[in-house]
Amino acid sequence: MDKIELYESNLRKYLIDKLIKLDYIDIINLESESGIVSFNIDGIFSQDVAFYLNKYNICVRAGNHCAKILKNETGVKNSIRVSLYFYNTYEEIDKFVELLSDKEKIMKEMI
Amino acid sequence: MDTELRREIILDNYKYPFNKDGNDSFGYQKINANNVSCVDDIDLYVDIKDNIIKDIRFNGEACAISTASTSIMLKYIIGKSIDDAKRFVQNFMNMVNELEYDKNLLGEAIAFDEIYKQENRKGCVTLPYLNIIKLLDRYNW
Numbered sequence: 001m002d003k004i005e006l007y008e009s010n011l012r013k014y015l016i017d018k019l020i021k022l023d024y025i026d027i028i029n030l031e032s033e034s035g036i037v038s039f040n041i042d043g044i045f046s047q048d049v050a051f052y053l054n055k056y057n058i059c060v061r062a063g064n065h066c067a068k069i070l071k072n073e074t075g076v077k078n079s080i081r082v083s084l085y086f087y088n089t090y091e092e093i094d095k096f097v098e099l100l101s102d103k104e105k106i107m108k109e110m111i
Numbered sequence: 112m113d114t115e116l117r118r119e120i121i122l123d124n125y126k127y128p129f130n131k132d133g134n135d136s137f138g139y140q141k142i143n144a145n146n147v148s149c150v151d152d153i154d155l156y157v158d159i160k161d162n163i164i165k166d167i168r169f170n171g172e173a174c175a176i177s178t179a180s181t182s183i184m185l186k187y188i189i190g191k192s193i194d195d196a197k198r199f200v201q202n203f204m205n206m207v208n209e210l211e212y213d214k215n216l217l218g219e220a221i222a223f224d225e226i227y228k229q230e231n232r233k234g235c236v237t238l239p240y241l242n243i244i245k246l247l248d249r250y251n252w
Contacts, residue, residue, distance in 0.1 A: 045172065045173065045174045045175060046150075063149060077150075078150050078172065107122060111122070111125075111175050111176060
């Protein structure tokens with residue numbers, strides 16, 4: 001279990017280090033301890049991002065995650081949620097970040 | 112319709128939505144349009160006088176399809192009589208539900224002519240229509 005936890009933590013750090021370089025991405029839970037990374041893309045609704053990623057077989061959750069009072073804590077009503085676990089890989093994160101690295105492409109393909 | 116043109120119409124209405132400045136200060140009738148299966152949540156502010164839709168404003172958070180659909184619907188039903196607005200709505204719903212419709216009456220809303228292929232987006236595109244019709248139905252034909 002310790003190895004799984006460490007791997008998950010490293011994956012999360014790897015993802016955040018890449019996402020943080022994209023200035024139009026706002027990461028909501030930078031400090032939390034889990035495989036969860038929640039974020040928003042400036043000017044694009046979270047569900048549209050999820051729809052776009054789904055086209056590339058990437059499954060994320062979007063919206064308020066059935067936690068309607070979460071916004072009281074985070075100040076954010078809706079977000080995209082990535083849930084990393086031991087079956088995810090660094091290569092998958094590379095693909096994920098690459099897909100988010102072109103905002104125009106997201107806008108074009110999200111509908 | 113050309114795919115690029117379709118996308119351009121939808122994105123233009125998403126990025127620069129028409130009359131997306133609604134709030135209570137207008138003093139209009141307010142209808143909330145929300146989708147139980149997602150987080151689309153739009154308020155419509157409607158001003159009807161003498162059976163004419165004088166003005167509609169909207170606001171809220173919703174996906175690109177819902178936002179664009181609302182923006183386009185407003186462009187075409189403002190200024191119409193209640194009866195004509197109902198016909199516009201019915202014609203649009205017919206298109207979405209694969210029934211007979213007149214594409215010449217739809218204006219930019221024709222951009223959604225292939226939405227029927229995406230069952231999960233039908234709820235998005237019809238959100239403003241299903242809710243404005245609830246208000247219009249309170250008026251007699």
